[in-house]
Amino acid sequence: MPTIENIEVFSFTLPFAGLFRTSRGTVGSAASGRPIVLTKLTASDGTVGWGEGSPSHTWSPETRESVVSVLSDHFVPAVIGKSLADLDGLHAAMNGAIAPLWGLSMPIARAAIDVAAHDALARHYGVPLLDLLGHRRADRARLSWTVTGSSQAEVEESLHDAKERGYRSCNIKVGGSMDWDVQLCEMVRSAFPDGFLWADANGGFPPHEARQRLHTLVAAGVDLLEQPAAPDRPDVSARIAAESPIPVALDESISGPVPLLAMLKQEALTAYTFKVTRTGGLWPAHMCAALADTAGLMLVCSGLTECSVAFAASIHLSAAWGITHPCALNGPQFLTDDIAAKSLPREGDAVLVTDDPGLGIEVDEDKVRHLSAQEA
Ligand SMILES: [Mg+2]
Known part of the structure; x- marks a missing residue:
């Protein structure tokens, strides 16, 4: 089974149409755009998977800056070299890197690793993700x-x-x-x-x-x-x-x-x-x-x-x-x-x-x- 060889983190803004408000205030507008955080995971057999952990800081307590630093400084180093198939182990490694609160730490940042690993693993097997x-x-x-x-x-x-x-x-x-x-x-x-x-x-x-x-x-x-x-x-x-x-x-x-x-x-x-x-x-x-x-x-x-x-x-x-x-x-x-x-x-x-x-x-x-x- 391939291991995780490299994960790159990308952060950028996509244009946003209109104004999206909730009872807590504005969550998206044309002025702010939409901050996006993506990961590209490359496995040891060359398989690539993409993940996303785009936060909305007026909705939950993770920010674009926190997601990028949690990924770059903690989660990515914790999962490099791990088996792509051990999805449970990837989450354990991320909980080891940053202590969990309520079961999981930094959920939006970790989703960027998790989704990339699922994408790469499904591509390795040649099956759609739901299979x-x-x-x-x-x-x-x-x-x-x-x-x-x-x-x-x-x-x-x-x-x-x-x-x-x-x-x-x-x-x-x-x-x-x-x-x-x-x-x-x-x-x-x-x-x-x-x-x-x-x-x-x-x-x-x-x-x-x-x-x-x-x-x-x-x-x-x-x-x-x-x-x-x-x-x-x-x-x-x-x-x-x-x-x-x-x-x-x-x-x-x-x-x-x-x-x-x-x-x-x-x-x-x-x-x-x-x-x-x-x-x-x-x-x-x-x-x-x-x-x-x-x-x-x-x-x-x-x-x-x-x-x-x-x-x-x-x-x-x-x-x-x-x-x-x-x-x-x-x-x-x-x-x-x-x-x-x-x-x-x-x-x-x-x-x-x-x-x-x-x-x-x-x-x-x-x-x-x-x-x-x-x-x-
Ligand atoms: Mg809701």
């Missing part, structure tokens, strides 16, 4: 449109764009003004009466208003409520989940299998949103999906507005688990440029997994090197 995972419940995943805008005109324009681009379901950001949340739901329901409506509060429900906000959103036609309470308030999430007639998902709260077990024990969720990078890569995300599936939770998938690498990893994991609800993977919606010379094929709002090995994409390495050198 490496040993799950093939579907051959595609559908996408959800992230509605943007802070006025009726802006939201209507966003919904128009969604339809133009073949989307059939939307996810919205809630947790600010209750009147606005209701208005937003009404506009989405009017544009997509049969679509799946996913409302994400990003922890924005004050505990004393949580009950009222839940029932207001349910009456407005929401199908799934995500992260109503702050990530460190599973007690509040449990109260909402117990009362809720619709599934209540968590994502910020769950950075790997240990937090998921703790949240399950507290009955803080009835749905689980897996995010490949938030949970430290495909190995722990696959484990989380298995735990959540076994516990009987609804499984949904989202991401952190990533480029083609983490996007493809998320599509493979979603297809592996047969996720039927549209995935909130909005990289293709917000990023107006990408680094893939070949992406996963699209059919309307669906993204297809092919029989191509690994992630099934081809990274334009010259472009990655050029963009990275520009910002060095």
Whole structure:
């Protein structure tokens, strides 16, 4: 079995369309662009794999600078020379390099190693990534449109764009003004009466208003409520989940299998949103999906507005688990440029997994090197 011979780290910014805000503030704008961190892993047999760990520092506590330094100074040295097939051992080595908190340390940085190792290992075997995972419940995943805008005109324009681009379901950001949340739901329901409506509060429900906000959103036609309470308030999430007639998902709260077990024990969720990078890569995300599936939770998938690498990893994991609800993977919606010379094929709002090995994409390495050198 080949060993890991070299890992290069690249950091650059991709252009971002529009303004993406949550109850915690701006997570992406045309002015800021989207910071991307990629890894290129080369194995001893020459096989190459690509990984991504692009953080969003207003969403979770890792920054572009921390991801690059954690990779360069700690995780990369810890995994050089390790067997490509020992994915569990790679995570143990990274936990050895930086002490874990809640099961895993620095999940977004480690995802960049984990995804690259999965891509290279699947390419070594000549199989698509979902076959490496040993799950093939579907051959595609559908996408959800992230509605943007802070006025009726802006939201209507966003919904128009969604339809133009073949989307059939939307996810919205809630947790600010209750009147606005209701208005937003009404506009989405009017544009997509049969679509799946996913409302994400990003922890924005004050505990004393949580009950009222839940029932207001349910009456407005929401199908799934995500992260109503702050990530460190599973007690509040449990109260909402117990009362809720619709599934209540968590994502910020769950950075790997240990937090998921703790949240399950507290009955803080009835749905689980897996995010490949938030949970430290495909190995722990696959484990989380298995735990959540076994516990009987609804499984949904989202991401952190990533480029083609983490996007493809998320599509493979979603297809592996047969996720039927549209995935909130909005990289293709917000990023107006990408680094893939070949992406996963699209059919309307669906993204297809092919029989191509690994992630099934081809990274334009010259472009990655050029963009990275520009910002060095
Ligand atoms: Mg979320």
